[in-house]
Amino acid sequence: MDSLIEISRLQFALTAIYHWLFVPLTLGLGFIIAFMETKYYRTGDEFWKRTTKFWMKLFAINFAVGVATGIILEFEFGTNWSNYSWFVGDIFGAPLAIEGIFAFFMESTFFAVMYFGWEKVSRKAHLVSTWLTAFGTNLSAIWILVANSWMQYPAGMAFNPDTARNEMVSFSEVALSPVAINKFLHTATNAYVLSAIVVIAVSAWFLLKHREQMLALKSIRIATIFGGISLLVVMITGHGSATLVAKVQPMKLAAMEGLYEGQKGAPLVAVGMLNPNKAPMEQPGQEQDPYLFHLSMPKMLSLLATNSTEGYVPGINDIIRGGYEFTDIEGNTYIEPSFAQKKQQGSLAVNALKEYQQAKAAGNDSIMAQARQTLDENFKYFGYHYIEKAEDLVPPVGITFYAFHIMVGLGIFFIALFVLYFLYERKNRLESTPWLLKLGIISVPLVYICSQAGWMVAEVGRQPWTIQNLLPVNAAVSGVSAGSVATTFTIFAVLFTATLIVELRIMFTQIKKGA
Amino acid sequence: MELLSFLQHYWWAVVSLLGALLVFLLFVQGLQSLLLFSARTTADKDLVCQYAGHKWEITFTTLVTFGGAAFASFPLFYSTSFGGAYWAWIIILLLFVIQAISFEFRNAVGNIVGPRVFEIFLFLNGALGTFVLGVAVGTLFSGGAFVMEKTAITDIGNPAISYWANGWHGLDALANPFNLLLGLVLFFGARTLGLLYAISKPDSGELGNICRRKLLPSAVPFVLLFVVFVVWLFLRTGYRADAARQFAAVDYAYLKAMVENPWILALLLLGVVGVLIGLIMQILGKHQDKNFYIVGAGVVLAVWAILMSAGFSGNAYYISTVSPQMSLDLVNSSSSLFTLKVMAIVSLAVPFVVAYIGWAWRKMR
Numbered sequence: 001m002d003s004l005i006e007i008s009r010l011q012f013a014l015t016a017i018y019h020w021l022f023v024p025l026t027l028g029l030g031f032i033i034a035f036m037e038t039k040y041y042r043t044g045d046e047f048w049k050r051t052t053k054f055w056m057k058l059f060a061i062n063f064a065v066g067v068a069t070g071i072i073l074e075f076e077f078g079t080n081w082s083n084y085s086w087f088v089g090d091i092f093g094a095p096l097a098i099e100g101i102f103a104f105f106m107e108s109t110f111f112a113v114m115y116f117g118w119e120k121v122s123r124k125a126h127l128v129s130t131w132l133t134a135f136g137t138n139l140s141a142i143w144i145l146v147a148n149s150w151m152q153y154p155a156g157m158a159f160n161p162d163t164a165r166n167e168m169v170s171f172s173e174v175a176l177s178p179v180a181i182n183k184f185l186h187t188a189t190n191a192y193v194l195s196a197i198v199v200i201a202v203s204a205w206f207l208l209k210h211r212e213q214m215l216a217l218k219s220i221r222i223a224t225i226f227g228g229i230s231l232l233v234v235m236i237t238g239h240g241s242a243t244l245v246a247k248v249q250p251m252k253l254a255a256m257e258g259l260y261e262g263q264k265g266a267p268l269v270a271v272g273m274l275n276p277n278k279a280p281m282e283q284p285g286q287e288q289d290p291y292l293f294h295l296s297m298p299k300m301l302s303l304l305a306t307n308s309t310e311g312y313v314p315g316i317n318d319i320i321r322g323g324y325e326f327t328d329i330e331g332n333t334y335i336e337p338s339f340a341q342k343k344q345q346g347s348l349a350v351n352a353l354k355e356y357q358q359a360k361a362a363g364n365d366s367i368m369a370q371a372r373q374t375l376d377e378n379f380k381y382f383g384y385h386y387i388e389k390a391e392d393l394v395p396p397v398g399i400t401f402y403a404f405h406i407m408v409g410l411g412i413f414f415i416a417l418f419v420l421y422f423l424y425e426r427k428n429r430l431e432s433t434p435w436l437l438k439l440g441i442i443s444v445p446l447v448y449i450c451s452q453a454g455w456m457v458a459e460v461g462r463q464p465w466t467i468q469n470l471l472p473v474n475a476a477v478s479g480v481s482a483g484s485v486a487t488t489f490t491i492f493a494v495l496f497t498a499t500l501i502v503e504l505r506i507m508f509t510q511i512k513k514g515a
Numbered sequence: 516m517e518l519l520s521f522l523q524h525y526w527w528a529v530v531s532l533l534g535a536l537l538v539f540l541l542f543v544q545g546l547q548s549l550l551l552f553s554a555r556t557t558a559d560k561d562l563v564c565q566y567a568g569h570k571w572e573i574t575f576t577t578l579v580t581f582g583g584a585a586f587a588s589f590p591l592f593y594s595t596s597f598g599g600a601y602w603a604w605i606i607i608l609l610l611f612v613i614q615a616i617s618f619e620f621r622n623a624v625g626n627i628v629g630p631r632v633f634e635i636f637l638f639l640n641g642a643l644g645t646f647v648l649g650v651a652v653g654t655l656f657s658g659g660a661f662v663m664e665k666t667a668i669t670d671i672g673n674p675a676i677s678y679w680a681n682g683w684h685g686l687d688a689l690a691n692p693f694n695l696l697l698g699l700v701l702f703f704g705a706r707t708l709g710l711l712y713a714i715s716k717p718d719s720g721e722l723g724n725i726c727r728r729k730l731l732p733s734a735v736p737f738v739l740l741f742v743v744f745v746v747w748l749f750l751r752t753g754y755r756a757d758a759a760r761q762f763a764a765v766d767y768a769y770l771k772a773m774v775e776n777p778w779i780l781a782l783l784l785l786g787v788v789g790v791l792i793g794l795i796m797q798i799l800g801k802h803q804d805k806n807f808y809i810v811g812a813g814v815v816l817a818v819w820a821i822l823m824s825a826g827f828s829g830n831a832y833y834i835s836t837v838s839p840q841m842s843l844d845l846v847n848s849s850s851s852l853f854t855l856k857v858m859a860i861v862s863l864a865v866p867f868v869v870a871y872i873g874w875a876w877r878k879m880r
Contacts, residue, residue: 061619067572068615071579075597075608078586082598083668083676089590090850097587098861100580105868108572109875116569121878129875160851164665164676165590167851354669386671475668478598479678488605495609499616502628509625 004482005473008080011489015076016459017452018496019069022062022503024451027141027188028195028226029059030134034127035222041127051215052130053118054515055199060115061506063137065499067108072492080485084466084476091157091168092147095175099143107136141191142184149180151467152458153248153329159379161356161372166470178329179244186237189230190451193414196227197440197447200421202511204437207430212514220425228418234411239304245461246305246313247329249468251393252461254316255400257301258290262314262324268300271409274401280316280394316397320390337381339390346384349375383465386475395463403456410450417443522855523845524827526588529862531822533581534652538701538818539811540574541648543567545709547614547641548702549722550634553729559722560634561622566713567637568618569879573872575615587858591663591848592833595677596654599661600685603651610644613637641709642702649701653694655825656751656769658834660687663841680837693747700744703737704814710734711797711807734794741817745783748821749773754831754839756846762831762839772828773820779827783820789813 033055040048074096078085085092113121113129121129150156156173157166168174200223203216245253253259258274259266272294282288299309306313314324314336322338337345352374359367387393417439424430430437462468466476546567554563586593597604617633617640620626626633663677681687688694710726710733713719719726753768765771773780793810796802802809826832831842849855 061623064615064619067575068612071575071582071615072608072612074579074582074586075604078593078597079601079604080598082594083674085586085594085598086591086665086676087668089586089593090854093583093587093590093593093850094854094858094861097580097583097858100576100583101861101865101868104576104579105573105872108576109872112569112572112879113875117879125878163851164668168854168857171857350669350671354666357666357669386674475674477675478601479673479675480598480601480684481682484601484684488601491609495612502620502626503616505627506620506623506625510623513624 004480004485005477007482007485007489008477009473011080011485011492012073012076013459014489014492014496015069015072016455018500019066019073020452020455021448021500022066022069023141024191024194025062025198026059026066026137028192028230029055029062029199030130030137031192032195032199032219032222032226033059034131034134035226036219037127037130041123047214047218050515051219054215055219056115057510058198058202058507060111061503061510063111065503068499069496080478080480081466081476082478084471086165087471087476088151088154088157088166088467090165091150091154091174094168094171095143095147095150099140103136103140103143105136107133107140110136138188141188145184145187146175146177146180148458149177149183150174151465152183152462153177153179153244154467154470159375159382161353161375162360164353164357179248182237182240182244185233186241187454189233189237190454192230193227193234194447194451196223196230197414197417197443199223200227200440201444204430204440205511206514208434208437208441213431215515217425217430220421220430224418224421224425228422231411231414231418235415238408238411242304243307244329247327249462250314250326251316251319252395252400252457253305254314254319255395255397255461256404256457257313258397258401259301259313259315260290260317262312262318264302264312265299265310266301266305266313267296267298268304269294269296269405271295272401272405274398276398278397280391281320316394320393339384339387339393342381342384343387345378345381346386349378349382350385352378379470381469383467383470383472383475386472387464392464395461400457400461403453403460407450407453407457410446410453414443414447414450519849519852519855520846522852522859523588523849525859526584526849526855527826527832527845528819528823529865530581530584530588531826532815532819533577533584534822535815535817535819537574537577537581538704539708539815540570540577541645541701541705542708542712542807542811543571543574544614544641544645545705545707546713547637548645548706548709549713549726549729550638550641553725554722556721559725560630562719562722563713564618564621564634564637566716566719567709571614571618573876575611578611584858588850588855589843589845589848590850592843595661595663595843595848596659596833598675599677599679600651600654600659600688601679602683603647603654603685603688607644607647607651610640610647614640614644641705645705646698646702647689649698650688650691650694652701652822653691653697654688655822655832656748656753657688657691657693658836658842659685660836661833661841662837663835663843693751696740696744696747700737700740703733703740706733707737707794708807708811708814711793711810714797715804715807717804730797734797738790738794745821748824754834754842755829756831756844760847762842762844764839765830768828768830769824772824772830775828776823779820779823782816782823786813786815786817786820789816 036052110129110132114133155177156170158169160167199219203219206212206216273292275292278288278290302311303309320339322336326336327333352371356371464472546563549563554560613636617636621630621633660680662680665676667676668674710730713726714723749770753765754762755765756762790810790813793806797806826845831844833843835841
């Protein structure tokens with residue numbers, strides 16, 4: 001069972017990682033292309049048409065692979081997480097279908113017009129198609145991120161014991177939850193920053209080679225403004241993410257910081273290395289330091305998580321022990337139960353469901369009503385029934401901690417990068433500053449690492465949950481053999497890697513060829 | 516009919532329509548099946564890839580939306596079939612994924628593996644992809660060896676609510692002659708539509724001549740196998756649940772569903788007539804630019820009717836061959852009333868989507 005869960009998670013992670021290698025560039029590049037074509041439409045200057053077409057080629061190469069990896073993710077919800085598909089399909093399926101009906105058709109239809117239709121439709125219709133392609137790609141991001149956010153913060157639903165699943169009761173609570181809005185803004189603007197850095201890097205390479213100078217300089221100007229503004233939103237929503245995570249997934253926040261014992265006025269680790277021997281719930285007197293070394297900023301974690309320098313941030317052990325005052329996202333304040341209490345409540349809920357179904361089969365209404373009440377009262381911790389021991393509640397702290405710090409560290413570096421590019425571009429000194437051009441090129445792998453690290457924080461940090469507090473991975477996985485999943489994992493790994501190699505080669509050749 | 520039941524039927528009809536549109540749009544795959552053996556010159560291959568490459572995304576998106584709509588409206592099917600018939604769906608997935616990358620990469624400068632690899636991918640998607648998809652759709656009538664028990668989620672040791680009862684994980688669908696027959700129907704149908712599409716293009720030149728020569732060897736088996744399929748379907752035994760939700764065998768279940776819903780039967784007949792008229796006109800050499808659309812419309816209507824008959828009239832659309840009581844029908848597998856209502860409102864936007872696809876299609880001809 002454990003190996004099935006691990007290989008199923010690995011397969012999903014592999015697909016998601018590869019999908020997110022191709023998608024973010026299309027999210028931002030779509031808008032950058034649309035800006036450029038708008039310039040062409042307004043001025044009639046052939047230079048802008050040539051520039052638009054150049055970036056469009058890079059967009060198209062990524063678009064196809066994004067589509068290919070995207071459908072695999074959609075299928076994998078069913079093939080690998082079939083229990084999940086039923087348990088929450090009533091809520092989760094709707095955004096996926098809406099994504100297909102609205103977003104996918106919009107992007108694929110207008111992409112074809114944008115890419116192949118220069119001579120077939122009017123200039124205006126072409127421009128509109130380009131904008132609609134950009135909006136379509138972003139619209140699909142909205143819906144899948146709504147679905148993802150709902151897994152982190154399940155809202156707008158009620159459990160139905162007759163069907164043994166969660167059912168949607170409020171579409172707006174699902175689609176417009178604060179977690180969903182913040183997640184979309186954070187993820188989409190991160191993708192815009194990534195796209196802007198790719199545009200800057202390719203342009204920087206042209207400047208270093210003394211080729212396509214005009215295209216490069218004008219592209220850098222657009223990318224710097226677009227990326228710079230996006231980076232501001234990334235920072236604001238990054239803070240918003242931390243505040244929301246503190247309310248809906250405090251364990252994730254504790255893992256992000258390697259925080260085992262909570263405190264008021266908690267410091268934020270700026271740089272640090274975790275002690276690999278540290279474990280949750282160590283025996284008294286045998287507690288190890290969580291860090292081998294660290295540099296921390298006093299009170300900053302409290303500020304980030306609670307908007308107050310004196311706010312209390314619970315650590316991993318506190319969350320397991322419970323007993324501290326906690327205010328959730330809806331503003332309810334209560335004493336956080338311990339893991340043991342939550343597990344007890346979870347078991348009460350699951351057993352009440354079993355009792356309810358047995359009573360229903362026997363036609364015993366009073367037992368049904370009683371079981372229903374027990375189920376409703378304890379449903380909040382339904383998933384804890386499947387968690388064997390307290391340690392299983394703790395996500396991989398190392399991956400979460402390092403991914404978070406790499407993401408933040410690189411984010412700060414990108415601020416400097418955009419400021420430098422903005423200033424040097426204004427002063428027309430970019431071409432005479434090769435170190436800055438090279439820094440732009442080096443930033444491409446860094447921004448991809450940063451973006452992937454963000455997803456690792458979000459997804460690894462929420463383990464063991466597929467649906468926060470309601471369904472852990474061991475209760476969500478399909479009843480398929482681990483060997484089958486290991487085989488498909490290998491096939492996907494080979495296919496994706498081969499695709500990436502071919503794609504990168506095509507991208508590089510296309511860039512070298514120029515406009 | 517109460518609202519929930521109406522919406523369950525409405526969504527089965529919508530998912531069926533998406534399935535029918537997908538089958539029509541598989542003409543792209545039909546075109547791709549010309550690569551390797553029929554379109555041999557570089558110019559012909561380029562033209563095949565140009566025709567298919569300008570339209571593949573609509574087919575692909577319809578497949579994705581078909582999956583998404585099935586997930587949203589009948590999540591238990593998604594859960595049971597995808598999780599159980601694991602290998603059948605993975606093979607379909609792989610055969611479609613290789614298509615998505617091929618058009619863009621085939622002739623791209625810097626393609627290190629050469630165009631041939633991607634032509635093979637496109638051929639496999641065109642020939643095998645359609646066939647295997649047909650085999651999978653066949654299980655809507657022939658069923659699958661799955662065990663499904665919703666209450667299993669309370670079993671901490673083994674909470675999976677469904678699993679495949681044998682070690683084949685869905686590959687056993689390939690051993691069922693009825694499924695294989697539908698696979699062949701889909702392959703020949705897609706190929707026939709692909710040939711008609713190429714013929715309908717004024718600039719198809721030599722490729723158009725090849726397609727005219729290849730048409731009868733595709734269209735004849737398509738029509739004959741389709742007739743055998745429909746007769747076999749009408750003779751099949753299905754399962755229906757009674758008021759106490761107990762499934763029992765029903766002879767001629769799909770024929771009965773058509774008779775009980777005469778408008779579905781009318782759609783089927785209209786579809787068959789459309790296909791025949793289009794093909795006869797093509798053989799007579801008339802309206803060569805329109806026959807693709809006439810046959811296509813016929814295919815949509817016929818497939819729509821057949822798919823609807825799988826779930827209408829109380830038919831179990833996914834029969835458990837292990838234990839018929841675990842079969843899936845519209846009642847026990849659908850989303851909640853609230854979700855179906857939300858989705859029904861969303862579906863009102865579909866004509867708008869169809870309208871802009873139509874605009875783009877006309878402009879990009």
